[in-house]
Amino acid sequence: MxxxxxxxxxxxxxxxxxxxxxxxxxxxxxxxxxxxxxxxRHIWRVVGHYANVSIFDVESSTELHDILTGLPLYPFMEMKVTPLCRHPSSLHDDDR
Amino acid sequence: MxxxxxxxxxxxxxxxxxxxxxxxxxxxxxxxxxxxxxxxRHIWRVVGHYANVSIFDVESSTELHDILTGLPLYPFMEMKVTPLCRHPSSLHDDDR
Amino acid sequence: MxxxxxxxxxxxxxxxxxxxxxxxxxxxxxxxxxxxxxxxRHIWRVVGHYANVSIFDVESSTELHDILTGLPLYPFMEMKVTPLCRHPSSLHDDDR
Amino acid sequence: MxxxxxxxxxxxxxxxxxxxxxxxxxxxxxxxxxxxxxxxRHIWRVVGHYANVSIFDVESSTELHDILTGLPLYPFMEMKVTPLCRHPSSLHDDDR
Amino acid sequence: MxxxxxxxxxxxxxxxxxxxxxxxxxxxxxxxxxxxxxxxRHIWRVVGHYANVSIFDVESSTELHDILTGLPLYPFMEMKVTPLCRHPSSLHDDDR
Amino acid sequence: MxxxxxxxxxxxxxxxxxxxxxxxxxxxxxxxxxxxxxxxRHIWRVVGHYANVSIFDVESSTELHDILTGLPLYPFMEMKVTPLCRHPSSLHDDDR
Amino acid sequence: MxxxxxxxxxxxxxxxxxxxxxxxxxxxxxxxxxxxxxxxRHIWRVVGHYANVSIFDVESSTELHDILTGLPLYPFMEMKVTPLCRHPSSLHDDDR
Amino acid sequence: MxxxxxxxxxxxxxxxxxxxxxxxxxxxxxxxxxxxxxxxRHIWRVVGHYANVSIFDVESSTELHDILTGLPLYPFMEMKVTPLCRHPSSLHDDDR
Amino acid sequence: MxxxxxxxxxxxxxxxxxxxxxxxxxxxxxxxxxxxxxxxRHIWRVVGHYANVSIFDVESSTELHDILTGLPLYPFMEMKVTPLCRHPSSLHDDDR
Amino acid sequence: MxxxxxxxxxxxxxxxxxxxxxxxxxxxxxxxxxxxxxxxRHIWRVVGHYANVSIFDVESSTELHDILTGLPLYPFMEMKVTPLCRHPSSLHDDDR
Structure with a gap:
């Protein structure tokens, strides 16, 4: 997921x-x-901000929720969550 | 970049x-x-939308501009461009 | 999911x-x-609008994407997609 | 309601x-x-947030107002209230 | 309601x-x-706009939905729907 | 007014x-x-919020300003002010 | 007004x-x-836009509504209407 | 200006x-x-708010910046600055 | 300016x-x-958009208005206009 | 860059x-x-605000990130970062 x-x-x-x-x-x-x-799976810093863009690949929504809300810095974070799926044209194995 | x-x-x-x-x-x-x-470098589909999230790794802003505005579907696209940089804690080589 | x-x-x-x-x-x-x-799983009409709130329970993001983009009225729809998970306090079996 | x-x-x-x-x-x-x-009637967690999506089925607007403003965590909540109605195509009894 | x-x-x-x-x-x-x-129950014009503020008092959400979507000008309208309830301090009978 | x-x-x-x-x-x-x-003239509670929708009928903008800013809870209020006028189709005397 | x-x-x-x-x-x-x-009473152009900021001084909301909606270019205009009142510190007679 | x-x-x-x-x-x-x-040049109160709409007529952007940031209440103010110019149809001398 | x-x-x-x-x-x-x-004075392209960021240095607001609204592509442009002034710490002569 | x-x-x-x-x-x-x-490369003050518009010309996104987050006032700043590129019609050498 x-x-x-x-x-x-x-x-x-x-x-x-x-x-x-x-x-x-x-x-x-x-x-x-x-x-x-x-x-x-992936993490990048957003230039000029104390922020990141991350890609998660987990088993279920519940697992993702538990991971995110369990992060040590969670109480200080604002999060935007966007469900993705593999793109059919991708040739790369790491696009997951 | x-x-x-x-x-x-x-x-x-x-x-x-x-x-x-x-x-x-x-x-x-x-x-x-x-x-x-x-x-x-990467592409994912956004669930439920005719949209994608992509990561580019190019030499310069001008190269990126030329690539994006030269896409065949460019006249039909809305784009949001966010500069990233490698995250110091990342262990993955493909986080670029 | x-x-x-x-x-x-x-x-x-x-x-x-x-x-x-x-x-x-x-x-x-x-x-x-x-x-x-x-x-x-669920559907409700939004009062005063040609709109609905729906709950889906599917196997994967890709399945959801294919279902949504394959709807006959899809080209006329704006969609907002929010990942949910079961609430630990819920007593109802149909909260999925 | x-x-x-x-x-x-x-x-x-x-x-x-x-x-x-x-x-x-x-x-x-x-x-x-x-x-x-x-x-x-229903409750789901919103992935990654201390938030929920809920469906209420009550007798009147006043009853709903009293329920919501009487919740122990109400002073810490932001709420968005959207009136719904049963969808005519629904086959499920629990879509209320 | x-x-x-x-x-x-x-x-x-x-x-x-x-x-x-x-x-x-x-x-x-x-x-x-x-x-x-x-x-x-009430209607007022919004100064400078082809718009109104209205108060409805109906039996159910479904009745309200049917009334609103059945208005002859409905296809040309944008609507914002806000559930209200009687204010306990009101002395007026027509605040419904 | x-x-x-x-x-x-x-x-x-x-x-x-x-x-x-x-x-x-x-x-x-x-x-x-x-x-x-x-x-x-009118007041209603907004369901689920410590908020109201009110209709004022006063002599002048200055009178309205003095009334609003003189309310005991004014320092805790956010206000949205929308000028209205009587709707020509209204049959009700209390639509003022 | x-x-x-x-x-x-x-x-x-x-x-x-x-x-x-x-x-x-x-x-x-x-x-x-x-x-x-x-x-x-007053009109100014907004630099770089086909737009103006205007101050009206009329008898009533209804008069203002009739003036605005009767403007020849009204069907092409977006309007924002903000009620003002004279500022107590103003020394100028034309601040109305 | x-x-x-x-x-x-x-x-x-x-x-x-x-x-x-x-x-x-x-x-x-x-x-x-x-x-x-x-x-x-002009000042008006915004009804219901501790706010004003003002028109300045100064020599330069720098002069305006110095005036605004030097106001005793400046640290408590949010400001929106919109450049205007005289409207060619205006008959009034005080539209500046 | x-x-x-x-x-x-x-x-x-x-x-x-x-x-x-x-x-x-x-x-x-x-x-x-x-x-x-x-x-x-300056112009830059915004990466990925048919858009630019420009700095103008003109005599008056009216001159700026006339320049902008007289551009051949003006009818196709959305503009955002922000008044600037020279920064006191700048060492560069071209920061105007 | x-x-x-x-x-x-x-x-x-x-x-x-x-x-x-x-x-x-x-x-x-x-x-x-x-x-x-x-x-x-450039800096200008935004009239009426404790804010500036700046143009940076650096080697890489990482260099820019380090410069920005290392500024003494960084913890008090909100930043908006927009990638630019040289405009092909520009005649000025300092448009970088």
Missing amino acids: LTMVEMNVRIPLDFDREEAEHLKAREKERFRELQRAGKW | LTMVEMNVRIPLDFDREEAEHLKAREKERFRELQRAGKW | LTMVEMNVRIPLDFDREEAEHLKAREKERFRELQRAGKW | LTMVEMNVRIPLDFDREEAEHLKAREKERFRELQRAGKW | LTMVEMNVRIPLDFDREEAEHLKAREKERFRELQRAGKW | LTMVEMNVRIPLDFDREEAEHLKAREKERFRELQRAGKW | LTMVEMNVRIPLDFDREEAEHLKAREKERFRELQRAGKW | LTMVEMNVRIPLDFDREEAEHLKAREKERFRELQRAGKW | LTMVEMNVRIPLDFDREEAEHLKAREKERFRELQRAGKW | LTMVEMNVRIPLDFDREEAEHLKAREKERFRELQRAGKW
């Missing part, structure tokens, strides 16, 4: 810096775990 | 069908050419 | 009436087929 | 956690009560 | 004038009928 | 409750005064 | 030029008439 | 009242100064 | 091609004339 | 003034450095 998720992170200016660094480190760790598992 | 391009195609209801099929065939051909050249 | 699809139908004022009636009849037939198959 | 209500919950980051858990527990209880009474 | 309906009429510039006058006359007749029946 | 005013009230979560109750009581009192004077 | 009206004119590209010139001439004549009568 | 400036003032609910009164007094003083100098 | 003008060109699909080419040639000629005169 | 960046600065009303002045001084210094290096 392919899905594009656009994540926008807004950490309040007065949020504790150490706590923020800690959350970012945990986020990175969780991201890598999901990346290795082949579930977080 | 990584860029996300979201393309939305709207062919008018009364547009000549044969001409439309001809343009779609040429679009597909051009797409495959750019895909093989490694410039049109 | 649960998905909400909001469909808004706009048939141009000068579109041939007989052709429109024909398409609506085919739409209704297709709708019933998908309803009986358990794929088009 | 069928109505779609889209609820989006935003609890401030610095809100007391215990109090929040208490409100969520009361919300769940109230939800089940209304579900059993057949008034909160 | 109290509902506010905001109707915005857009008749295309090249629409047949006689036909338009005929539809407007039928619209007015239908409006008066519904007004006398107590269903179309 | 007929005007529709849509009022949306947002009292911050951490605002003193007693003070809020006091302001609401004063708002109700002021509302009734203006209702009896025939200036606040 | 002071009101700001922002008028945006869109004459279709294929509209008959002579007829357009005729309507513009009549619009100008009507504008001058209303200007001399002190009803169309 | 004629420019319309729409100013919307939002002073936070918890801002010190005395300080606010002081700033408003200074704002009024500065406004009158600029009014007398013929630079702040 | 520095102004940013964002121009978006939309020539209808069925517009006569030869006429379009003729207008584009005249547009280019006029553009060069204004560029040489130092009035059209 | 030419890019337009529109920066809007919002420093909270209660932010420490001295700290703000310090950040602004560092921002100015950094701006001049990038200006001299030819990377921050």
Whole structure:
């Protein structure tokens, strides 16, 4: 199940810096775990923003929901979720 | 130079069908050419829409402009262009 | 895979009436087929609009895309697609 | 009287956690009560958001208003209310 | 069941004038009928626009849907439908 | 001078409750005064929101401005002001 | 009764030029008439647009509605109507 | 150089009242100064809002920028700036 | 007087091609004339769109209005006009 | 790689003034450095706003991202990033 998720992170200016660094480190760790598992298929940074464009490939909507809402930085994120499917003309195996 | 391009195609209801099929065939051909050249890196369909999310990897803004405005279906497309860059935590080689 | 699809139908004022009636009849037939198959799980009319709110339960994004873009009235529809998942507190079996 | 209500919950980051858990527990209880009474007919989670899509079937606008504004999490919710009616082509009894 | 309906009429510039006058006359007749029946409780013009703000008081969502979509000028209208209920502080009998 | 005013009230979560109750009581009192004077002609609640749709009938724009900005809950309100006029087809005396 | 009206004119590209010139001439004549009568108090062009910002000073909402909808170019205009009132700090007599 | 400036003032609910009164007094003083100098040509209140519509007539963009950002209430204002020019049909000298 | 003008060109699909080419040639000629005169200070293409971002430096709002509305492609353009002024920290002479 | 960046600065009303002045001084210094290096090609103030329109000319998206997110005032900025390319009709060397 392919899905594009656009994540926008807004950490309040007065949020504790150490706590923020800690959350970012945990986020990175969780991201890598999901990346290795082949579930977080792609990620790109959006130029000039603390934001990313990501492609997920998971088993079900419930799995995606649990992954997203379980991210360490989730409480600071705005998300836009767009369901995708493989394009019939694509020649690339990694377009999933 | 990584860029996300979201393309939305709207062919008018009364547009000549044969001409439309001809343009779609040429679009597909051009797409495959750019895909093989490694410039049109990824493409996905947006569920329920005649639309796609694409990732381009080109040399310059001018090259991207020329590619996009030269697409056979360009006159029927609305485009949203978002500059991306590689994410430092990514482990995948194809995140470009 | 649960998905909400909001469909808004706009048939141009000068579109041939007989052709429109024909398409609506085919739409209704297709709708019933998908309803009986358990794929088009729910449908409601939006008061005052030629529009509906629907819940689909299908196997994959690709299946949903093919169903939606294959609807006889698809060329006249604007669609909003929202991925859903079962709510953990729900007691009803038909919340899918 | 069928109505779609889209609820989006935003609890401030610095809100007391215990109090929040208490409100969520009361919300769940109230939800089940209304579900059993057949008034909160359907509920689905929106993937990636602390939000739901719900279908209510109540006697009057006033009853709906009192139910919604009386929810324990109401002060943290943004709501979109859309009046629906049964679709004439529906074959399902639970499309209400 | 109290509902506010905001109707915005857009008749295309090249629409047949006689036909338009005929539809407007039928619209007015239908409006008066519904007004006398107590269903179309209030109507006001929006200054500078071919538009009105109306309050309906009907038995059900289905009745409202049938009334609105059956209006002679319906194909030219954009509608915004907002469910209302009586305000507890109101002293006026006609606030319905 | 007929005007529709849509009022949306947002009292911050951490605002003193007693003070809020006091302001609401004063708002109700002021509302009734203006209702009896025939200036606040109609009011309805918007289902699911702490909001109302109101119709004012006053002598001048300045009088309306003074009434609105003088409401006890004014500092917590968002307002949308729409000038109306009597509809020529209306048969009702209270459509003012 | 002071009101700001922002008028945006869109004459279709294929509209008959002579007829357009005729309507513009009549619009100008009507504008001058209303200007001399002190009803169309001010007018300015919006740079780069076929649009104006105008201030009207009329007796009633109904008078304003009749003036605006009676303008020769009205069928080609989009309007935004904003009720104003005299500012208490103004020293100028022409701020009406 | 004629420019319309729409100013919307939002002073936070918890801002010190005395300080606010002081700033408003200074704002009024500065406004009158600029009014007398013929630079702040017109001002009107927007009904129901702590907002105004103003017309400025200054020498340059830089002068306008300095005037606006130097207003005592500037930190609390949202501004919309629209360049205008004299309308060729205007008969009034004060349309500047 | 520095102004940013964002121009978006939309020539209808069925517009006569030869006429379009003729207008584009005249547009280019006029553009060069204004560029040489130092009035059209800068121009850039917006990637993927038939659109440009331009900086004008003219004597007055009226001059700008006349230049813009006199462009051969003006009837096909949507424009956004933003007044600018020189930035005090700029070291470049061409930032005008 | 030419890019337009529109920066809007919002420093909270209660932010420490001295700290703000310090950040602004560092921002100015950094701006001049990038200006001299030819990377921050142009800058203009937006009249009436604490905002600017800037043109960057850098080697890559990653370089631009690092420059923007490294600005001392970045945490207070909203940014809009638009990829540009040189216009073929431009005669000016500084249109880059």
